[in-house]
Amino acid sequence: MTLDPKPRVRFAPSPTGYLHVGGARTALFNWLFARHEGGTFILRIEDTDVERNRPELVEGILEGLRWLGVEWDEGPYFQSQRLEMYRAAAEKLLKSGAAFPCYCSAVQYTGADAAVEEGEEGEGKVARSAPCPCRELTPAKRESKMREGAPYAIRFAAPRAGATHFEDAVFGPREVQNGEIEDFVLLRSSGLPTYQLSVVVDDIDMRISHIIRGADHLSNTPKQVLLYHALAAPPPIFAHVPLILGPDRTRLSKRHGATSVGLYAQEGFLPEAFRNFLALLGWSAGNDEEFLRTSELISRFSLSGVSRTNGIFDRTKLEWFNSQYLQKLPIEDLLPYVKAELQRSGLWQSSWDNEQREWFAHTVDLLRPRTRLLSDFSTWARAFFSDDFDYDADARAKFWKDAKLPELLAKLADALDALPEWNHDACDHALRTLAAAEGAKAGLLINATRVAIVGRAVAPPLFETMLVLGKSRVVSRLRRALTALAA
C-alpha cells in the first residue's frame, strides 16, 4: 500500500449560505494542518442538493476564504461536475451486492419521520422506522419493478451484525454496532448522489489522508467507513473538531448576530487577528500563549491540541485580539488596511500615498492605540482625515458647558493664529498662558478644544492632535466651533 508521503486535506463547503465562522474555522484548521505538515489543501464545493443550492453563493465563500488568507492548493472542484463518478460507484456497489434499489417513495419517508419527531410526550415511544423492505425484494419482484420503470433510489445494505471502528485523531478510537446503522441512501431517485456517497467517492479519488471536519459528522462517520470498505479503499484518518456555539449554547446561527466572515471583514477586523482568534477557539498550543501570528500558528498547530468541547463564540475576545493586532502590527503592515478602510468610506486621498505618506503613517500611529476596529479610523477618527465631521453629543454635553468657553476659544484661535512656529511646545505654551491669564483651568480649555477640533472626547493628546491637523485647520475649526457652541 502506497500512501502520499505528505498529507492531503480538504475543506468542502456546500453553497447553501455564506461562509460562516464555523466553516471558516474548519477551513483554517485544515489549512494550518496542511501548512504545518507541508501537505496539500484542497477546496471542494459540495453542490449536490439542487433544492438548496445557490451557485451565486460560491464566489462569496471563495472571497471569504481569500480574506481569511486560507489559500487552497487544488480546486475548487465542484461535485455537480463529477456526477458520473458517483453513479459509477453506486452501480459498482449495486453489482457487488453492497447496495440495493429502493422503491419506497420519498414522500412516504419524510411523512413517517415527521410523525416520529412530533411524537407526543405522553406516549413518546414511537417505534424506530423499520429497515427498508426493498432490501428483501425477490429478484422477480425487482425485475417487474424495473420493467414498470418505477423510480428508485439506491440504498446501502448496511451489515446487520458486527461492529465498525475507526480512529479519530481528536476523539480517539471509535466503535459502533452495525445494527445501529440504517440502510442509508447513496443515490437519490433523481440520479444525484447523497452526501454520504459523494463525500466518500471524492475523498478516495482525491486521495485525502486526513478528514478534518465538524463534530456534527462524527455520528455519520461509521457509514462512510463502511463505504470505504465496500469500495475497497483504506479509510483516512478522521479528526472531528468541536462545534462553535452562540452565547446561549445553541449552534451558532444568524440569531446570534454576525456569523458570516464577510461581515467581520466589513466591520473592520484584521484577517490575521480573526485567524488568531479562530485558531484558539477549539485549539490550544498547550500553554499560555495567545498572541500567535500566523507563522507561529502554522509551526505550532497539531491535531493533538484540538479540544473535544464545543466552544462559545466570544465576540468581545475577538475584538480584543483585533485591538492587539492594531497595536502590535508594524505600521507598514497596518497602513494598507487603513487605506482600504478609508477608501471604502470615501475619505481616502491619493496624496497620502505620495508626498504626505509620512504624515499619514504618523497620524495612523497616533490614532491606533485607541482603536479596536479598522472602521474606527473612519468613524470616530474621521476628523483626522476629513473636514466634514460633526460634534459628538455626549462630548459637547460634557466639555462644552462652561459659559466662558466661547470667549476663551475665540481668544485661543487668535493666539494660535499668531504663533510664528507650529510645534508641540508652542501650542502647549500658548494655551496654558491663555488659561492662566483668563483664570481658567488648562484642562477645561484643553478638553473643550479637543471637541472643537475633532468633534469627540476620544482622541490623542491635544497638542499631538494639533500638530497632525496643522495650524490652519486648527484655527479655522476653532472658529467654526464658535457657531456650533452658540447653537
Place this chain on the structure above:
RNA sequence: GGCGAUAUCGUCUAAAGGUUAGGACGGAGCCCUCUCAAGGCUCAAAUCCGGGUUCGAGUCCCGGUAUCGCUACCA
C-alpha cells in the same frame, strides 16, 4: 424515544494521579493622565453531582444530571 459525545472561573483554556488549580477575555479597584484608550499593579471568579479505585483524583472506573450531535432521497 434510540445511539453517541462532552463536562475546570461568566467565556476561551492550562494543569500528560502529587501545584496555594495557572493564564487570557470580560468585571471591580488602583497607578498613569488634558479626554479616551493603551500600559502597569491588585482583587473577585471554576474542577456538574454521587459513589468507587488509590497513600493521594480535576485527571482513572461506574451511576446520575446537563448540554450538544446524529437518528433526511440536507450537508
